[in-house]
Amino acid sequence: MQYQIQNLLPKIESALAGFPVPHQPASLYEPIRYFLKLPGKRIRPIFVLQCLELFRPVTDQDVTAALATELFHNFSLVHDDIMDRADLRRGFETVHKKWNEPTALLAGDALMVLAYNALIMSNTNALQDLVQQFNRMALAVCEGQQLDMDFSAPETVPVAHYLDMIDRKTGALIAFCFEMGGFLGHVSESERQALHNFGLAMGRCFQLRDDYLDLFGNEAITGKMRGGDIANCKLSYPVLVSMASAGADRFLQIWNKKPAESGERVAAALEWMDQNNIASLVEEKITQEMENGMALLHFVKGDEKATTRLADLCKQLAYREK
Amino acid sequence: MQYQIQNLLPKIESALAGFPVPHQPASLYEPIRYFLKLPGKRIRPIFVLQCLELFRPVTDQDVTAALATELFHNFSLVHDDIMDRADLRRGFETVHKKWNEPTALLAGDALMVLAYNALIMSNTNALQDLVQQFNRMALAVCEGQQLDMDFSAPETVPVAHYLDMIDRKTGALIAFCFEMGGFLGHVSESERQALHNFGLAMGRCFQLRDDYLDLFGNEAITGKMRGGDIANCKLSYPVLVSMASAGADRFLQIWNKKPAESGERVAAALEWMDQNNIASLVEEKITQEMENGMALLHFVKGDEKATTRLADLCKQLAYREK
Numbered sequence: 269m270q271y272q273i274q275n276l277l278p279k280i281e282s283a284l285a286g287f288p289v290p291h292q293p294a295s296l297y298e299p300i301r302y303f304l305k306l307p308g309k310r311i312r313p314i315f316v317l318q319c320l321e322l323f324r325p326v327t328d329q330d331v332t333a334a335l336a337t338e339l340f341h342n343f344s345l346v347h348d349d350i351m352d353r354a355d356l357r358r359g360f361e362t363v364h365k366k367w368n369e370p371t372a373l374l375a376g377d378a379l380m381v382l383a384y385n386a387l388i389m390s391n392t393n394a395l396q397d398l399v400q401q402f403n404r405m406a407l408a409v410c411e412g413q414q415l416d417m418d419f420s421a422p423e424t425v426p427v428a429h430y431l432d433m434i435d436r437k438t439g440a441l442i443a444f445c446f447e448m449g450g451f452l453g454h455v456s457e458s459e460r461q462a463l464h465n466f467g468l469a470m471g472r473c474f475q476l477r478d479d480y481l482d483l484f485g486n487e488a489i490t491g492k493m494r495g496g497d498i499a500n501c502k503l504s505y506p507v508l509v510s511m512a513s514a515g516a517d518r519f520l521q522i523w524n525k526k527p528a529e530s531g532e533r534v535a536a537a538l539e540w541m542d543q544n545n546i547a548s549l550v551e552e553k554i555t556q557e558m559e560n561g562m563a564l565l566h567f568v569k570g571d572e573k574a575t576t577r578l579a580d581l582c583k584q585l586a587y588r589e590k
Numbered sequence: 591m592q593y594q595i596q597n598l599l600p601k602i603e604s605a606l607a608g609f610p611v612p613h614q615p616a617s618l619y620e621p622i623r624y625f626l627k628l629p630g631k632r633i634r635p636i637f638v639l640q641c642l643e644l645f646r647p648v649t650d651q652d653v654t655a656a657l658a659t660e661l662f663h664n665f666s667l668v669h670d671d672i673m674d675r676a677d678l679r680r681g682f683e684t685v686h687k688k689w690n691e692p693t694a695l696l697a698g699d700a701l702m703v704l705a706y707n708a709l710i711m712s713n714t715n716a717l718q719d720l721v722q723q724f725n726r727m728a729l730a731v732c733e734g735q736q737l738d739m740d741f742s743a744p745e746t747v748p749v750a751h752y753l754d755m756i757d758r759k760t761g762a763l764i765a766f767c768f769e770m771g772g773f774l775g776h777v778s779e780s781e782r783q784a785l786h787n788f789g790l791a792m793g794r795c796f797q798l799r800d801d802y803l804d805l806f807g808n809e810a811i812t813g814k815m816r817g818g819d820i821a822n823c824k825l826s827y828p829v830l831v832s833m834a835s836a837g838a839d840r841f842l843q844i845w846n847k848k849p850a851e852s853g854e855r856v857a858a859a860l861e862w863m864d865q866n867n868i869a870s871l872v873e874e875k876i877t878q879e880m881e882n883g884m885a886l887l888h889f890v891k892g893d894e895k896a897t898t899r900l901a902d903l904c905k906q907l908a909y910r911e912k
Contacts, residue, residue, distance in 0.1 A: 377728075
């Protein structure tokens with residue numbers, strides 16, 4: 269990710285530092301400043317701008333507009349942290365923990381409004397369409413979070429429902445990032461649609477890789493014990509694939525053991541998965557989504573070097589080791 | 591309000607019933623449908639459309655766009671109810687009470703997005719400016735709610751700070767309603783600014799009348815015991831004026847009595863206010879704001895009948911008895 273880190277990230281950080289966030293009342297805007305300053309990969313605006321580079325060079329105005337995706341992402345994190353009762357985010361105290369829930373609720377609301385402030389700075393002749401697609405994405409993200417919460421109640425869900433949930437919860441915003449790059453690059457509607465679907469495929473790759481690393485990552489590289497999602501009874505993709513496999517009876521016996529967080533249960537579940545090649549099934553799914561996505565990306569006619577750079581970035585993220 | 595009720599309200603209710611709200615997941619959208627169906631005055635879209643009538647006849651597209659103000663208002667109510675831990679809204683269970691807090695949080699978020707969906711349906715050649723003003727309003731509403739919460743901690747605040755708080759918490763949206771009417775009517779920027787300031791003045795009138803009725807209303811007409819705000823230790827305008835008056839020492843003695851909700855304390859505070867003509871001071875302030883507002887409204891050159899109708903509506907609200 270040398271290119272992104274050397275060329276785009278400094279521009280994004282500088283635009284974010286200069287983005288107009290009001291100061292008063294400090295009780296509302298200090299928490300927002302705090303959260304925006306937490307270390308982040310800023311991968312979403314990078315997606316927007318790298319996609320735009322398929323079509324034309326990036327201007328300062330584009331960088332500011334692309335912040336819409338980062339601001340919206342931060343809105344959703346602040347609100348998700350309230351819902352998940354999470355105390356830490358990126359190793360730092362969450363807003364509702366450091367301040368309180370009402371302040372975190374309002375800070376999230378204001379972050380969403382700031383995202384729209386950035387969005388309307390877009391250099392496009394199709395502002396109405398752009399905002400409409402942003403709204404569609406924003407609703408999908410809310411839907412995905414609601415579905416994710418609904419999923420914590422039942423004992424299992426079909427794999428297809430899980431994919432639908434992650435398409436909304438995390439895929440929709442990634443899809444919008446590439447679509448926004450297309451808007452800023454003034455591409456045709458069918459190309460925008462291809463970029464959107466490319467983003468959905470990449471969103472699946474990234475999320476499935478998250479799920480994969482949690483269960484099958486190299487602990488020496490990830491720095492985390494394998495199986496956290498099992499201990500937390502999270503219905504992640506590998507778990508749902510296991511539940512839908514031929515030997516599911518035995519897996520469910522292990523899965524339903526109490527206490528859920530026992531090391532014995534986690535180890536037994538991982539052993540079963542290893543014996544049943546679940547890791548390979550996840551990897552195959554990622555590769556399949558990657559191929560689908562790449563076909564869509566290459567359907568879009570853009571600068572060749574920029575296309576390769578974007579494809580490489582996505583592959584690095586989809587096959588990352590930590 | 592015959593004109594509004596007979597002509598505009600049915601159009602607004604019908605547009606709201608037909609406004610595209612997704613259905614799945616029902617766990618997210620049912621709460622939204624429920625809340626939107628609660629009986630409401632729909633006064634904000636009425637403001638937009640009545641203001642627009644100063645400049646041209648209202649179309650169906652305008653009615654849909656004006657729903658942005660109603661949807662945004664409902665977003666803020668759902669989130670405020672969480673923060674205020676309110677069980678009832680308009681006599682019905684609040685969303686977080688009927689469902690749960692995470693669902694209410696997401697339902698509010700989605701309502702805000704739906705407001706933007708309505709807003710971009712506006713028939714205007716200045717969509718970017720319109721969304722920018724909407725965003726400014728939306729931030730002000732968040733700021734107002736935060737300030738209102740901050741106010742519940744200290745023992746008193748200057749009257750000017752209270753007015754600033756209500757300008758944001760309730761005035762900003764009313765100001766935006768009239769401004770939006772100006773946008774849809776394609777008026778000049780200085781006229782839009784006048785409509786905005788007219789709205790701020792009206793917002794003060796309506797809020798101060800709320801405060802007035804709580805303490806000095808005719809119980810036979812309002813149907814409520816006088817002094818609820820005193821029992822709740824709410825720093826409303828009449829209370830802050832009392833605290834800033836010459837005889838404040840005696841008032842503060844009464845105000846600081848415990849328990850706060852005792853009928854004796856409320857009666858003593860009301861008696862002190864009656865002796866010190868606090869009600870008249872509030873009425874004078876309302877009249878002064880009304881005069882300021884009317885001057886601004888008449889600065890804007892619009893249809894004479896429509897202007898009179900709008901002025902009459904505002905006066906009815908500012909001098910209402912219940």
